[in-house]
Amino acid sequence: xxxxxxxxKDFASTLPVKWCPGCGDFAILxxxxxxxxxxxxxxxxxxxxxxxxxxxRFPYYVNTYGFHSIHGRACAVASGVKLSNPxxxxxxxxxxGDGLSIGGNHMLHTIRxxxxxxxxxxxxxxxxxxxxxxxxxTLQGAxxxxxxxGVIDYPFNPTRFAAGxxxxxxxxxxxxxxxxxxxxxxxxxxxxxxAFVEILQKCVPFTDKEFDYLKDPATKEDxxxxxxxxxxxxxxxxxxxxxxxxxxxxxxxxxxPGAVPAEVAIYDETNAxxxxxxxxxxxxxxxxxxGVFRVEEKTPFEALYYEQVAAIGDTKENELETLLTGPDAxxxx
Amino acid sequence: xxxxxxxxxxxxxxxxxxxxxxxxxxxDGIQLVGHQFADAAAIAGNDLSTLxxxxxxxxxxxxxxxxxxxxxxxxxDESVMTPGTRPNVLIAMNPxxxxxxxxxxxxxxxxxxxxxxxxxxxLEKAGYSSNPLEDGTLSNYRLLSVxxxxxxxxxxxxxxxxxxxxxxxxxxxxxxxxxxxxxxxxEPTSEWIKVKFKKTPELAKANQLVLAAGYAYSExxxxxxxxxxxxxxxxxxxxxxxxxxxxxxxxxxxTAAKLLKRKLFYxxxxxxxxxxILQTLAKHKANDVVIYQAEDEIAAVCSSIGAAFAGCxxxxxxxxxxxxLKAEAxxxxxxxxxxxxxxxxxxxxxxxxxxxxxxxxxxxxxxxGRHGESPLVVLAAxxxxxxxxxxxxxxxxxxxxxxxxxxxTNAYLSNGSEPFRIPKLKELPRFDIPKMPxxxxxxxxxxxxxxxARPWAYAGLKGYEHRVGxxxxxxxxxxxxxxxxxxxxxxxxxxxxxxxxxxxIPPTKVYGxxxxxxxxxxWGSTFGAITQAVNEAKKTGLKVSSAHVKHMNPLPxxxxxIMRRFRKILVPEENFGQFRMMLRAAYAVEPIGLNKMxxxxxxxxxxxxxxxxxxxxx
Numbered sequence: 001x002x003x004x005x006x007x008x009k010d011f012a013s014t015l016p017v018k019w020c021p022g023c024g025d026f027a028i029l030x031x032x033x034x035x036x037x038x039x040x041x042x043x044x045x046x047x048x049x050x051x052x053x054x055x056x057r058f059p060y061y062v063n064t065y066g067f068h069s070i071h072g073r074a075c076a077v078a079s080g081v082k083l084s085n086p087x088x089x090x091x092x093x094x095x096x097g098d099g100l101s102i103g104g105n106h107m108l109h110t111i112r113x114x115x116x117x118x119x120x121x122x123x124x125x126x127x128x129x130x131x132x133x134x135x136x137x138t139l140q141g142a143x144x145x146x147x148x149x150g151v152i153d154y155p156f157n158p159t160r161f162a163a164g165x166x167x168x169x170x171x172x173x174x175x176x177x178x179x180x181x182x183x184x185x186x187x188x189x190x191x192x193x194x195a196f197v198e199i200l201q202k203c204v205p206f207t208d209k210e211f212d213y214l215k216d217p218a219t220k221e222d223x224x225x226x227x228x229x230x231x232x233x234x235x236x237x238x239x240x241x242x243x244x245x246x247x248x249x250x251x252x253x254x255x256x257p258g259a260v261p262a263e264v265a266i267y268d269e270t271n272a273x274x275x276x277x278x279x280x281x282x283x284x285x286x287x288x289x290x291g292v293f294r295v296e297e298k299t300p301f302e303a304l305y306y307e308q309v310a311a312i313g314d315t316k317e318n319e320l321e322t323l324l325t326g327p328d329a330x331x332x333x
Numbered sequence: 334x335x336x337x338x339x340x341x342x343x344x345x346x347x348x349x350x351x352x353x354x355x356x357x358x359x360x361d362g363i364q365l366v367g368h369q370f371a372d373a374a375a376i377a378g379n380d381l382s383t384l385x386x387x388x389x390x391x392x393x394x395x396x397x398x399x400x401x402x403x404x405x406x407x408x409x410d411e412s413v414m415t416p417g418t419r420p421n422v423l424i425a426m427n428p429x430x431x432x433x434x435x436x437x438x439x440x441x442x443x444x445x446x447x448x449x450x451x452x453x454x455x456l457e458k459a460g461y462s463s464n465p466l467e468d469g470t471l472s473n474y475r476l477l478s479v480x481x482x483x484x485x486x487x488x489x490x491x492x493x494x495x496x497x498x499x500x501x502x503x504x505x506x507x508x509x510x511x512x513x514x515x516x517x518x519x520e521p522t523s524e525w526i527k528v529k530f531k532k533t534p535e536l537a538k539a540n541q542l543v544l545a546a547g548y549a550y551s552e553x554x555x556x557x558x559x560x561x562x563x564x565x566x567x568x569x570x571x572x573x574x575x576x577x578x579x580x581x582x583x584x585x586x587x588t589a590a591k592l593l594k595r596k597l598f599y600x601x602x603x604x605x606x607x608x609x610i611l612q613t614l615a616k617h618k619a620n621d622v623v624i625y626q627a628e629d630e631i632a633a634v635c636s637s638i639g640a641a642f643a644g645c646x647x648x649x650x651x652x653x654x655x656x657x658l659k660a661e662a663x664x665x666x667x668x669x670x671x672x673x674x675x676x677x678x679x680x681x682x683x684x685x686x687x688x689x690x691x692x693x694x695x696x697x698x699x700x701x702g703r704h705g706e707s708p709l710v711v712l713a714a715x716x717x718x719x720x721x722x723x724x725x726x727x728x729x730x731x732x733x734x735x736x737x738x739x740x741x742t743n744a745y746l747s748n749g750s751e752p753f754r755i756p757k758l759k760e761l762p763r764f765d766i767p768k769m770p771x772x773x774x775x776x777x778x779x780x781x782x783x784x785x786a787r788p789w790a791y792a793g794l795k796g797y798e799h800r801v802g803x804x805x806x807x808x809x810x811x812x813x814x815x816x817x818x819x820x821x822x823x824x825x826x827x828x829x830x831x832x833x834x835x836x837x838i839p840p841t842k843v844y845g846x847x848x849x850x851x852x853x854x855x856w857g858s859t860f861g862a863i864t865q866a867v868n869e870a871k872k873t874g875l876k877v878s879s880a881h882v883k884h885m886n887p888l889p890x891x892x893x894x895i896m897r898r899f900r901k902i903l904v905p906e907e908n909f910g911q912f913r914m915m916l917r918a919a920y921a922v923e924p925i926g927l928n929k930m931x932x933x934x935x936x937x938x939x940x941x942x943x944x945x946x947x948x949x950x951x
Binding site: 013015042043044045047049052059060063064065066067068069070073075076077078079080081082083084085087088105106109305308309312313314315320321323324325326328329330331332333 | 372375376378521525568569570571572573574575584587588591596598600617618619620623625627628629631632635636637638639640641642643644645647661662665669755756757758792793794795796797798799800801802803804812813
């Protein structure tokens with residue numbers, strides 16, 4: 001394996017990046033290039049697979065093997081790549097429409113198999129490439145071009161979707177939170193099995209203000225819950241609020257900064273039920289939780305596959321002639 | 334034991350070929366018995382052709398007409414081309430099996446019935462008002478009424494098995510009878526039973542006993558006044574095995590990957606009648622075979638496209654509804670110019686249609702069923718064993734031209750079997766892939782000047798990192814391009830690449846005179862029926878020739894010249910004239926159609942009748 005130190009620049013392709021100025025995707029692209037450079041794997045060992053949508057342009061901008069496939073099918077194409085050659089680091093870049101609407105079936109079966117894909121879902125809560133229709137994550141009541149009277153569909157919460165499927169790595173980040181995303185993406189990159197990362201991302205033309213409240217210094221600390229393994233679930237400008245669970249129901253309590261009551265839940269990323277409960281916290285009553293929700297070491301699909309093959313061992317039928325002859329051939333002279 | 338040791342003087346009749354139909358409830362083990370009989374006949378040196386015919390429900394209600402499962406085979410000398418039209422022998426395990434099949438049995442033929450199953454309730458369920466075994470309605474047939482249940486129970490009375498276990502063995506009793514009648518060895522089946530039931534030796538022993546008892550019963554009883562020796566087939570020397578079309582396709586895929594020295598990847602979703610390909614491959618995972626049972630048909634083809642991108646010999650298999658679902662992804666494989674083998678086992682359509690029945694009605698869909706100008710290669714197999722040759726050829730073309738290839742088989746070929754001569758390694762074709770340029774001069778969409786194929790730089794290869802996708806490619810670099818002229822150029826290049834596959838097509842063989850009054854032109858699974866019909870027509874003095882097409886897209890370059898040498902062209906096919914329409918469009922000819930849409934294969938009688946009608950000028 002190549003050991004030469006690579007930088008994010010080495011992972012930038014020569015093609016001009018064609019996202020709208022100000023798009024949240026730029027920051028994510030940057031961060032993923034940095035993450036890849038930090039893994040010690042050479043370019044050719046990466047495959048970046050996408051479907052269709054703004055986010056799915058991603059492979060063109062990364063100097064690795066890339067496949068811009070068809071709408072919704074990135075996970076299916078990527079599963080074929082990973083199973084064919086488990087040595088490759090296979091990243092899937094998808095969006096809320098691509099990954100959870102047309103590609104929902106592939107997403108859930110990817111997670112079920114725990115195949116080693118790093119799935120990064122850019123959630124801008126809109127179909128942007130087709131210019132502004134409601135997606136499966138668009139909030140109820142939102143007026144879009146396809147819902148002039150407001151969305152009536154109940155939206156998906158992608159992180160909770162993954163947690164609910166017992167995905168072995170679940171995380172959520174915010175496009176502009178470089179430090180947070182660096183940590184999340186690095187851990188995702190190192191995870192064996194399916195890593196599902198939702199990144200809340202604004203779309204300048206259609207959902208420009210969507211996540212502003214999470215970025216405004218005046219409000220964000222009250223609206224974001226940064227979860228961390230082994231740490232209490234506290235938030236607020238002065239860390240004066242915390243989440244407690246009473247009868248499996250979350251409640252917010254307030255306390256003196258620094259005096260976190262024992263009752264405040266200590267986050268445990270190895271606890272599947274906690275991941276499900278906490279990923280379900282949503283505004284306006286609750287802050288939006290971000291960070292790593294769930295990590296479980298569970299043998300990935302591709303490892304199970306090749307373990308099974310190895311267990312068969314060397315058989316005579318590896319010779320083509322023996323294989324074709326089979327057990328029941330007869331000779332005609 | 335097979336070598337005639339009959340103590341009585343029993344007439345042995347020599348026959349060119351014989352057609353037998355086993356029929357019973359779908360839970361009666363009919364398919365198993367049929368396959369065993371076919372193997373025994375093949376081992377004895379006969380040529381043969383089989384046709385399983387089973388209901389699409391796993392288990393229909395016992396004794397119901399809808400639940401009748403059949404297995405027909407013809408075996409004999411080299412003239413055997415099809416599983417036969419009208420059975421000479423019907424084995425009816427119950428009244429429903431008799432009533433469903435009797436219309437296809439000529440007077441004078443043999444009917445062997447399990448009389449124990451002809452109970453008042455079963456007769457009523459089948460729609461008989463009286464017992465046909467006793468009321469004389471079958472007096473024009475050679476009826477052999479055998480109490481199979483009773484005989485089986487007597488054989489196993491000391492076995493300690495339950496009654497249900499005992500009765501499950503009864504199909505081997507029938508098989509024993511049939512082996513005696515046709516002078517076939519019981520040993521291969523006896524061996525097979527031993528292996529199959531190795532975990533339950535008591536059942537193995539019971540089945541072997543029943544098999545031997547059926548054979549002995551036939552020898553001892555005076556019920557049968559004749560046994561038959563069927564002429565052997567003077568086949569090409571070599572090793573043989575019996576393969577169904579689906580098994581043949583599966584082995585061809587493994588062979589192709591070995592010849593290419595790559596892993597085989599087969600992404601698939603279960604679908605009748607293609608599932609056996611997946612199941613056959615699943616047994617050979619140790620052989621660099623990666624099988625992936627995907628969540629749906631779309632994931633099956635997309636995972637295969639991913640595997641091709643990662644350098645495997647990628648393949649998928651399906652049937653009509655699945656081919657529809659795969660259409661968009663096949664377009665992706667066309668524009669990404671990745672090799673992919675798609676085995677499409679045609680069945681009756683549209684929609685769910687007739688899942689277990691045969692048809693040839695996906696030809697147009699295979700060639701044209703994608704949006705945009707989306708050319709790919711289509712081949713069609715002509716017999717169960719030819720599924721091997723055709724699938725192997727499909728894989729060879731796929732990697733040489735960097736293109737998806739659809740191999741059309743159908744339910745008739747996929748479930749049917751025939752002896753397959755195991756090829757010697759040196760007889761297998763060479764697999765070439767486009768030459769790889771050095772990394773410095775690599776362009777993803779540069780082309781081989783001869784084949785127009787692009788280089789196969791697969792993920793993981795150092796120095797060839799690049800991006801592909803479904804958006805239009807710029808000539809050479811493969812970068813995204815919306816340039817109008819480039820789009821036309823690339824569309825032409827993709828079409829021209831497929832057109833150049835004609836270089837792979839051998840001259841079309843014309844069977845019979847090379848010119849004349851009538852050419853019967855077929856494709857795919859109708860080969861046997863057409864050849865047999867043309868043979869028979871010639872025997873009656875009719876001057877008729879035939880030719881068969883395997884390369885459906887592009888078509889053989891000599892086809893136009895051949896057709897022009899005949900005054901009339903007859904195109905028999907199991908659809909409403911899809912190949913005929915293609916011929917009209919490509920060559921401005923006016924063929925006559927013989928079209929059948931019954932979920933059943935065209936048979937030689939039907940083709941012969943049409944030939945006769947045309948030649949007699951009716």
